[in-house]
Amino acid sequence: xxxLAASPQIRSAITARRIAELALPALVVLAAEPxxxxxxxxxxxxxxxxxxxxxxxxxxxxxxxxxxxxVVAYGTTGRSARRFGAGDRAAAxxxxxxxxxxxxxxxxxxxxxLQFAAGPLARTLAGGGPDVAGAAAQWxxxxxxxxxxxxxxxxxxxxxxxxxxxxxxxxFVLGANLLSAVLCPLLVYPLGLGLVGxxxxxxxxxxxxxxxxxxxxxxxxxxxxxxxxxxxxxxVLSRDLLVRGLAFQASFLSATAVAARFxxxxxxxxxxxxxLWFFTALVLDALAIAAQSLVGAALGGGDADGARWLARxxxxxxxxxxLVFAAVLAxxxxxxxxxxxxxQVVRDQAMVAWPWFAAMQPLxxxxxxxxxxxxxxxxxxxxxxxxxxxxxxxFLPAIWLAHGLDxxxxxxxxxxxxxxxxxxxxxxxxxxSGRWAVTGAVRAPSTKSPTAS
Numbered sequence: 001x002x003x004l005a006a007s008p009q010i011r012s013a014i015t016a017r018r019i020a021e022l023a024l025p026a027l028v029v030l031a032a033e034p035x036x037x038x039x040x041x042x043x044x045x046x047x048x049x050x051x052x053x054x055x056x057x058x059x060x061x062x063x064x065x066x067x068x069x070x071v072v073a074y075g076t077t078g079r080s081a082r083r084f085g086a087g088d089r090a091a092a093x094x095x096x097x098x099x100x101x102x103x104x105x106x107x108x109x110x111x112x113x114l115q116f117a118a119g120p121l122a123r124t125l126a127g128g129g130p131d132v133a134g135a136a137a138q139w140x141x142x143x144x145x146x147x148x149x150x151x152x153x154x155x156x157x158x159x160x161x162x163x164x165x166x167x168x169x170x171x172f173v174l175g176a177n178l179l180s181a182v183l184c185p186l187l188v189y190p191l192g193l194g195l196v197g198x199x200x201x202x203x204x205x206x207x208x209x210x211x212x213x214x215x216x217x218x219x220x221x222x223x224x225x226x227x228x229x230x231x232x233x234x235x236v237l238s239r240d241l242l243v244r245g246l247a248f249q250a251s252f253l254s255a256t257a258v259a260a261r262f263x264x265x266x267x268x269x270x271x272x273x274x275x276l277w278f279f280t281a282l283v284l285d286a287l288a289i290a291a292q293s294l295v296g297a298a299l300g301g302g303d304a305d306g307a308r309w310l311a312r313x314x315x316x317x318x319x320x321x322x323l324v325f326a327a328v329l330a331x332x333x334x335x336x337x338x339x340x341x342x343x344q345v346v347r348d349q350a351m352v353a354w355p356w357f358a359a360m361q362p363l364x365x366x367x368x369x370x371x372x373x374x375x376x377x378x379x380x381x382x383x384x385x386x387x388x389x390x391x392x393x394x395f396l397p398a399i400w401l402a403h404g405l406d407x408x409x410x411x412x413x414x415x416x417x418x419x420x421x422x423x424x425x426x427x428x429x430x431x432x433s434g435r436w437a438v439t440g441a442v443r444a445p446s447t448k449s450p451t452a453s
Contacts, residue, residue, distance in 0.1 A: 015294070015310060015313055016313075016317075018164075018290075018294060019287070019290045019291075019294065019313075019314065019317065021166060022161070022164060022166050022289065022290035022293055022294070023286040023287050023289065023290040024166075024286070025166035025167065025169065025170040026161070026166060026169075026285075026286040026289040026290065027282075027283060027286035028170055028173075028174065029157065029169050029170055029173045029174075030282050030285060030286055030289075031282065032173050032174055032177045033066065033173075033177065034282070035177070036177045036180055036181055036205075037059065039181045039184065040055070040180075040184055040198055040201075040202070041055065043184050043185050043188055043189075043198065044188065044195060044198050047188070047194060047195060050131050050132055050135055051135060051194065051195040053126070053132045053135075053136075054122075054126075054132050054133075054135035054136040054138075054139055054195060055136075055139060055195065055198065057122055057125045057126050057132060057133070057136035057140075058118075058122065058136045058137075058139040058140040058143060058199075060125060061114075061118075061121055061125070061140055062140070062143055062144070062147075062202075065110055065144075065147050065150060065151070066150065066154075067245060068106065068110075068151065068154075068242075069103070069150055069151050069153070069154030069155075070154065070245075071238050071241045071242050071245060072099060072102065072103050072106075072151060072154045072155050072158060072234075072238060073154040073155065073157045073158035073161075074158065074241055074292065074375050075099070075158065075234055075237040075238045075241055075375075075380070076095060076096060076099040076155055076158025076159050076162065076234070077157075077158045077159070077161045077162045077289070077292045077293060077296065077375070077376065078162070078237075078292055078296045078375050078376045078377065078378050078380075079095045079162070079233075079234070079237070079296075079378070079442070080092040080093075080095040080096060080158065080159040080161075080162025080163060080296070081161070081162040081163075081164075081292065081293045081294075081295075081296025081297045081300060081376060082162075082296045082297070082299060082300030082378070082440070082441055082442060083095060083162070083300060083441050083442070084162055084163045084164065084296075084297050084300060085296060085297030085298055085299065085300025085301035085303075085441075086300040086301055086302075086440070086441035087301070088441060089163060090220075090222050091441065092159065092162055092163050093159060093163065093217065093220045093222050094222055094223070094227075094230075095159055095162065095230070095234075096155060096156065096158065096159025096160070096162070096217055097217060097222060097223070097224055097226075098226065098227055098230040098231050098234060099155040099158055099159060099234055100152055100155045100156065100159075100213075100214065100217060101226040101231060102155070102231050102234055102235065102238075103148075103151035103152050103154060103155040104148055104151070104152055106151055107147040107148030107149070107150065107151040107152065107210075108147075108148050110144060110147040110148075110151075111144045111145055111147045111148060114140055114141060114144035114147070115141055115144065118136075118137040118138075118140040118141045118144070119133075119137045121137075121140070122134070122136035122137040122140060123137075135195055138195070138196060138199075139195050139196065139198065139199045140199075141199075142196055142199035142200060142203060143198075143199040143202045143203050144203075145203045145207075146202055146203030146204070146205070146206030146207050147206070148207070148210060149203075149206040149207035149208070149209055149210025149211065150206040150209070150210065151210070152209075152210030152211075152213055152214055153172070153173070153176075153206065153209040153210045153212075153213050155213070156169065156172070156210075156212075156213025156214070156216060156217070157169045157173075157213070159217075160213075160216065161289060161292065161293050162292075162293060162296065162297075164293050164294075164297065168216055169213075172209055172212040172213055172216075173209060175208075175209075175212070176205045176206065176208050176209035176212070177205060177209075179204070179205050179208060180201045180202060180204065180205030180206075183197075183200070183201035183204060183205070184197065184198055184201040184202075187200055187201055188201075237378070237380055240380040240381050240383070240384040241375075241380055241383075241384070243384050243388070244380075244383055244384040244387045244388075247384075247387045247388050247391040247392075248387065248391070250391065250396075251391045251395045251396060251419065252274070254395075254396055254399060254400070255270070255274075255395075255399050255412050255415070255416065256270065256271075256274075258399045258400065258402060258403045258412055259271075259409060259412055261403055262403075262408055262409060265343065265345040265346045265348075265349045266349050266408065266409050268341060268343070268346045268349070269337070269341075269346050269347070269348075269349030269350040269352070269353060269409060270349075270353065270409055270412065272337055272340045272341065272346070272350050273350060273353045273354070273357050273413070276329075276336070276357070277357060277416075280322075280325050280361065280364070281364070281368060283321070283325075284318060284321060284322070284364070284365055284368040284369065285368060285372075287314065287317060287318055287321065287368065287369050287372065288318075288368050288369055288371055288372025288373075288375070289372060290314070290372070291310070291311070291314040291369055291370075291372030291373045291376055292372045292373075292375050292376035293376065294310050294314075294376070295307050295310050295311060295314075295372075295373050295376035295377055296376040296377065296378070298310055299376075299377055299378075299437060299438065299439050299440070300439075300440070300441050301439075302439045302440070303439070304434075304437040304438075304439050307377065307437050308431075308434065308437055310373070311370065311373040311431055311437075312431075314369045314370075314372065314373060315366050315369050315370055315373075315431070317369065318365035318366050318367075318368055318369030318370070319362050319363075319365045319366045319369075320365070321365045322361040322362035322363065322364055322365025322366065323361070323362045323365070325358075325361040325365070326358045326359065326361040326362055329354070329357060329358040329361065330358050333351065333354050333358070337350035337351070337354075349409055352408060352409045352410045352413075353409045353410065353412070353413040356410065356413035356414055356416065356417050357413060359417065360416070360417045360420050363417075363420050363421060363424050364420050366424060366427075366428075367420055367423050367424050367427060370427040370428075370431060371383065371427070373431070373436075374427070374430070374436055377436045377437060377438065378438070379430070379436040379438075382430055382436065386422075386423060386426040386427070386430075387423065389422070389426070390419050390422035390423045390426070391419065393422070394415070394418045394419050394421075394422045395415050395416065395418065395419035395422075396415075397415075398411070398414065398415030398418050398419075399411065399412050399415040399416075401415075402414070402415060
């Protein structure tokens with residue numbers, strides 16, 4: 001008898017434990033990079049305003065590369081988990097092989113392109129500051145050499161999560177980031193490399209991380225030969241995730257642009273609330289990663305009922321986590337914004353957004369959890385379409401209406417809440433339909449709306 005076919009009490013205990021075993025290491029992995037960025041910022045910040053501004057400009061560009069890595073990782077997890085659930089670990093790892101070839105090619109392309117494009121990009125982002133633009137371009141050219149390793153590590157995270165191995169990604173990512181945290185101050189100060197030392201530490205750590213994940217693939221003793229057909233399938237899946245991500249980026253950039261039109265205090269308060277929103281999303285994303293792995297494995301093993309049960313369970317946990325966040329934010333409404341700004345006007349503006357920010361947390365918890373369920377099920381096309389409809393039909397009209405009617409920051413955050421609600425309704429309808437729960441070792445990217453198995 002399978003674990004998911006056991007009694008509800010046993011199944012609940014097993015699943016809660018497995019979710020925690022996958023989600024907690026994933027949370028550490030997700031948090032490792034932002035924590036390193038904070039260390040890097042603190043080290044470079046003592047060099048002066050120009051190096052710090054240059055790091056901000058160059059780092060923004062590399063953040064887009066890291067986002068591409070997330071797309072690769074999420075696409076790989078679902079496909080690998082299905083193979084693993086079907087009892088074919090070798091095929092699950094083979095998905096990782098093809099994802100790694102795709103990641104390596106993309107990383108090499110990024111590294112080469114940025115050697116030529118770093119200057120124009122830095123000048124565009126830095127505006128009229130030639131000193132900042134020059135330093136940012138120099139940092140970016142060196143740091144870009146780590147792009148192949150960064151994307152290889154993302155692919156490695158994807159297939160290892162798919163085979164439900166959360167331990168090795170934890171060790172690999174923490175090890176690489178700890179090395180970088182040690183190298184950065186040594187290269188910047190005692191060795192006198194300054195800002196370039198930060199870039200060298202960054203690229204070195206990312207390369208070592210990529211090599212560790214590549215070594216894990218080699219240790220599996222599967223064929224390492226690239227297979228264009230599988231790579232093409234992964235590209236199609238990544239395309240849908242990429243388009244979905246672009247819809248997010250356009251929405252949040254527009255929200256910031258509208259907030260800026262309400263004045264410096266409004267955009268400052270918006271930045272505080274938005275970064276905290278991203279932090280809660282980061283925590284809840286660990287739960288989504290666990291859902292990707294478990295739901296993909298259940299469907300790969302032919303257990304559609306188990307996958308549906310898991311989806312409901314993960315949604316409840318996500319909602320529960322969201323309630324905890326909401327309670328913390330409500331209790332800390334007067335104190336939390338003060339940690340980020342001493343300006344009373346900014347804090348007052350933050351209080352305008354705060355009720356919306358806190359109230360949406362339980363809803364967002366369910367949304368992020370079900371995002372993971374649908375990615376694990378390979379139902380990425382539906383997610384893509386839902387995000388585009390919610391962004392174009394709800395979020396963007398709402399925030400620009402807030403600008404036109406001079407509704408201030410409250411209007412922007414009401415629009416964000418509407419965006420979350422629209423996605424929640426779409427995800428709950430999809431969950432209820434059961435059409436996402438397609439069983440089998442592979443769900444073809446071209447699948448449209450299959451009936452439930």
